[in-house]
Amino acid sequence: MNATGNKSIPLGREFFERETLTVARELLGKTLVRRIDGLLMSGRIVETEAYVGQDDLACHAARGRTARVEVMFGEAGRAYVYLIYGMYYCLNFVTEQEGYPAAVLIRALEPTEGIKTMSDNRGGRRGREIASGPGKLCQAMAIDRTLNGVDVCENQKLWVADGGGVPDDFVERSPRIGVDYAGACAMWPWRFTVAGNEFLSR
DNA sequence: CTCTCGATGCGCT
DNA sequence: GCGCATCGAGAGA
Numbered sequence: 336m337n338a339t340g341n342k343s344i345p346l347g348r349e350f351f352e353r354e355t356l357t358v359a360r361e362l363l364g365k366t367l368v369r370r371i372d373g374l375l376m377s378g379r380i381v382e383t384e385a386y387v388g389q390d391d392l393a394c395h396a397a398r399g400r401t402a403r404v405e406v407m408f409g410e411a412g413r414a415y416v417y418l419i420y421g422m423y424y425c426l427n428f429v430t431e432q433e434g435y436p437a438a439v440l441i442r443a444l445e446p447t448e449g450i451k452t453m454s455d456n457r458g459g460r461r462g463r464e465i466a467s468g469p470g471k472l473c474q475a476m477a478i479d480r481t482l483n484g485v486d487v488c489e490n491q492k493l494w495v496a497d498g499g500g501v502p503d504d505f506v507e508r509s510p511r512i513g514v515d516y517a518g519a520c521a522m523w524p525w526r527f528t529v530a531g532n533e534f535l536s537r
Numbered sequence: 538c539t540c541t542c543g544a545t546g547c548g549c550t
Numbered sequence: 551g552c553g554c555a556t557c558g559a560g561a562g563a
Contacts, residue, residue, distance in 0.1 A: 395555080419554060420553095422556080422557085423556050425555060442555085469556075471556085474557095511555070516553085516554085
């Protein structure tokens, strides 16, 4: 164990049980870890978005409690993985109290370990092309619907480790990407990024 | 560099 | 049927 935390120790449930905006902000700088066939991949989280409750028209749960979003209503610390545009997956972590639908979307990573594997999973793309987007990072880490609902506080295949944080001076907020359909909600500054980071989406 | 557009499957109307 | 919390190829500047 050192100042940046131990990658083998998952963040506990209390981390995810807080307000979604807090979790989204605090996830910046943390390490997303994926283990598959004994192989370890990891990356520093540099971009997140908060999706909060049924009044947030951009939140999948705004249309009610359906089978797809059931996991969002569940226990904090679960992964919510869904298919988008028929071909990409997006990874979220469920937040807040059971019964309240909210989650944080992981939008971009700065690859740190297992970069070769992630690059291969991305068809040989390198550097910022590996994980600078929610679909890209899932492809890089081979994250798909089989991980939907897993408890990342108690899991051997997917978890979040400490890996340090980001000072307030380096945290920027902006409107969420790709939610123009959500009316006024689309303008809320619920996207969190590490200022000036090379590995952000877009 | 920027912009446009097609891919592709599933949940919901 | 419609539309989506996306991405990358291709065209043009």
